[in-house]
Amino acid sequence: MTISLCKHSHPVQPPAGTILRPGPCTGCGITWNQVQDELRRQEDALINGTAHEGTCPDCAETRTLLRFQTPAQPWDDFDYEPPVSFLCIGCYNAAAVAFNEATAALFDAA
Ligand SMILES: [Zn+2]
Ligand SMILES: [Zn+2]
Structure with a gap:
Protein backbone atom coordinates (compact mmCIF):
# COMPACT_ATOMS: atom_id res chain seq x y z
CA MET A 1 0.00 0.00 0.00
CA THR A 2 1.41 3.35 -0.99
CA ILE A 3 1.00 6.31 1.28
CA SER A 4 0.48 9.55 -0.55
CA LEU A 5 1.39 12.78 1.17
CA CYS A 6 -0.65 14.68 -1.38
CA LYS A 7 -3.64 16.43 0.17
CA HIS A 8 -5.44 16.10 -3.16
CA SER A 9 -6.90 19.10 -4.83
CA HIS A 10 -9.53 18.33 -7.43
CA PRO A 11 -10.51 21.07 -9.86
CA VAL A 12 -14.26 21.78 -9.91
CA GLN A 13 -14.07 24.51 -12.53
CA PRO A 14 -14.47 23.73 -16.24
CA PRO A 15 -12.73 22.66 -18.33
CA ALA A 16 -10.72 20.56 -15.82
CA GLY A 17 -13.78 19.38 -13.92
CA THR A 18 -17.18 20.23 -12.51
CA ILE A 19 -18.80 20.27 -9.08
CA LEU A 20 -20.39 16.88 -9.78
CA ARG A 21 -17.41 15.39 -11.60
CA PRO A 22 -14.24 16.98 -10.23
CA GLY A 23 -11.15 16.47 -12.37
CA PRO A 24 -8.02 14.53 -11.38
CA CYS A 25 -5.91 15.85 -8.50
CA THR A 26 -3.69 18.70 -9.60
CA GLY A 27 -0.95 17.42 -7.28
CA CYS A 28 -0.69 13.69 -8.02
CA GLY A 29 -3.19 13.01 -10.80
CA ILE A 30 -5.38 10.57 -8.83
CA THR A 31 -8.94 10.63 -10.15
CA TRP A 32 -11.94 11.65 -8.07
CA ASN A 33 -13.44 8.16 -8.40
CA GLN A 34 -10.23 6.54 -7.13
CA VAL A 35 -10.37 8.77 -4.05
CA GLN A 36 -14.04 7.88 -3.43
CA ASP A 37 -13.24 4.17 -3.81
CA GLU A 38 -10.41 4.51 -1.32
CA LEU A 39 -12.64 6.32 1.19
CA ARG A 40 -15.27 3.60 0.84
CA ARG A 41 -12.64 0.90 1.36
CA GLN A 42 -11.40 2.61 4.50
CA GLU A 43 -14.96 2.90 5.80
CA ASP A 44 -15.65 -0.78 5.07
CA ALA A 45 -12.41 -1.76 6.81
CA LEU A 46 -13.42 0.32 9.82
CA ILE A 47 -16.90 -1.24 9.94
CA ASN A 48 -15.56 -4.79 9.55
CA GLY A 49 -12.67 -4.19 11.92
CA THR A 50 -14.93 -2.99 14.73
ZN1 LIG B 1 -3.30 14.30 -4.97
ZN1 LIG C 1 -31.14 -4.21 15.95
Whole structure:
Protein backbone atom coordinates (compact mmCIF):
# COMPACT_ATOMS: atom_id res chain seq x y z
CA MET A 1 0.00 0.00 0.00
CA THR A 2 1.41 3.35 -0.99
CA ILE A 3 1.00 6.31 1.28
CA SER A 4 0.48 9.55 -0.55
CA LEU A 5 1.39 12.78 1.17
CA CYS A 6 -0.65 14.68 -1.38
CA LYS A 7 -3.64 16.43 0.17
CA HIS A 8 -5.44 16.10 -3.16
CA SER A 9 -6.90 19.10 -4.83
CA HIS A 10 -9.53 18.33 -7.43
CA PRO A 11 -10.51 21.07 -9.86
CA VAL A 12 -14.26 21.78 -9.91
CA GLN A 13 -14.07 24.51 -12.53
CA PRO A 14 -14.47 23.73 -16.24
CA PRO A 15 -12.73 22.66 -18.33
CA ALA A 16 -10.72 20.56 -15.82
CA GLY A 17 -13.78 19.38 -13.92
CA THR A 18 -17.18 20.23 -12.51
CA ILE A 19 -18.80 20.27 -9.08
CA LEU A 20 -20.39 16.88 -9.78
CA ARG A 21 -17.41 15.39 -11.60
CA PRO A 22 -14.24 16.98 -10.23
CA GLY A 23 -11.15 16.47 -12.37
CA PRO A 24 -8.02 14.53 -11.38
CA CYS A 25 -5.91 15.85 -8.50
CA THR A 26 -3.69 18.70 -9.60
CA GLY A 27 -0.95 17.42 -7.28
CA CYS A 28 -0.69 13.69 -8.02
CA GLY A 29 -3.19 13.01 -10.80
CA ILE A 30 -5.38 10.57 -8.83
CA THR A 31 -8.94 10.63 -10.15
CA TRP A 32 -11.94 11.65 -8.07
CA ASN A 33 -13.44 8.16 -8.40
CA GLN A 34 -10.23 6.54 -7.13
CA VAL A 35 -10.37 8.77 -4.05
CA GLN A 36 -14.04 7.88 -3.43
CA ASP A 37 -13.24 4.17 -3.81
CA GLU A 38 -10.41 4.51 -1.32
CA LEU A 39 -12.64 6.32 1.19
CA ARG A 40 -15.27 3.60 0.84
CA ARG A 41 -12.64 0.90 1.36
CA GLN A 42 -11.40 2.61 4.50
CA GLU A 43 -14.96 2.90 5.80
CA ASP A 44 -15.65 -0.78 5.07
CA ALA A 45 -12.41 -1.76 6.81
CA LEU A 46 -13.42 0.32 9.82
CA ILE A 47 -16.90 -1.24 9.94
CA ASN A 48 -15.56 -4.79 9.55
CA GLY A 49 -12.67 -4.19 11.92
CA THR A 50 -14.93 -2.99 14.73
CA ALA A 51 -17.84 -5.44 14.27
CA HIS A 52 -18.52 -7.36 17.47
CA GLU A 53 -21.18 -9.39 19.27
CA GLY A 54 -23.44 -7.40 21.52
CA THR A 55 -26.93 -6.23 22.29
CA CYS A 56 -28.37 -3.96 19.65
CA PRO A 57 -29.65 -0.74 21.28
CA ASP A 58 -32.54 -0.51 18.81
CA CYS A 59 -34.06 -4.00 18.89
CA ALA A 60 -32.40 -5.42 22.04
CA GLU A 61 -31.34 -8.59 20.20
CA THR A 62 -27.88 -10.06 20.71
CA ARG A 63 -26.30 -9.96 17.29
CA THR A 64 -23.17 -8.95 15.44
CA LEU A 65 -23.11 -5.18 15.75
CA LEU A 66 -21.79 -2.93 13.02
CA ARG A 67 -20.39 0.54 13.46
CA PHE A 68 -22.91 3.05 12.16
CA GLN A 69 -22.04 6.69 11.71
CA THR A 70 -24.05 9.15 9.69
CA PRO A 71 -21.92 10.87 7.07
CA ALA A 72 -20.86 14.43 7.83
CA GLN A 73 -23.07 16.97 6.09
CA PRO A 74 -21.93 20.08 4.25
CA TRP A 75 -23.57 22.28 6.88
CA ASP A 76 -21.82 20.58 9.81
CA ASP A 77 -18.88 22.31 11.44
CA PHE A 78 -15.66 21.02 9.94
CA ASP A 79 -14.59 19.46 13.23
CA TYR A 80 -18.03 17.99 14.00
CA GLU A 81 -17.84 14.25 14.52
CA PRO A 82 -21.21 12.59 13.83
CA PRO A 83 -22.32 10.26 16.64
CA VAL A 84 -21.32 6.62 16.31
CA SER A 85 -23.61 3.78 17.28
CA PHE A 86 -23.33 0.02 17.00
CA LEU A 87 -26.35 -1.59 15.39
CA CYS A 88 -27.29 -5.07 14.16
CA ILE A 89 -27.42 -5.44 10.38
CA GLY A 90 -31.23 -5.00 10.26
CA CYS A 91 -31.22 -1.83 12.33
CA TYR A 92 -28.10 -0.66 10.49
CA ASN A 93 -29.92 -0.87 7.16
CA ALA A 94 -33.03 0.77 8.64
CA ALA A 95 -30.91 3.61 10.02
CA ALA A 96 -29.15 4.06 6.67
CA VAL A 97 -32.50 4.18 4.85
CA ALA A 98 -33.93 6.61 7.41
CA PHE A 99 -30.88 8.81 7.05
CA ASN A 100 -31.09 8.81 3.25
CA GLU A 101 -34.80 9.67 3.40
CA ALA A 102 -34.16 12.48 5.87
CA THR A 103 -31.44 13.85 3.61
CA ALA A 104 -33.63 13.52 0.51
CA ALA A 105 -36.47 15.31 2.32
CA LEU A 106 -34.11 18.15 3.20
CA PHE A 107 -33.09 18.55 -0.42
CA ASP A 108 -36.70 18.29 -1.62
CA ALA A 109 -37.70 21.07 0.77
CA ALA A 110 -34.89 23.31 -0.45
ZN1 LIG B 1 -3.30 14.30 -4.97
ZN1 LIG C 1 -31.14 -4.21 15.95
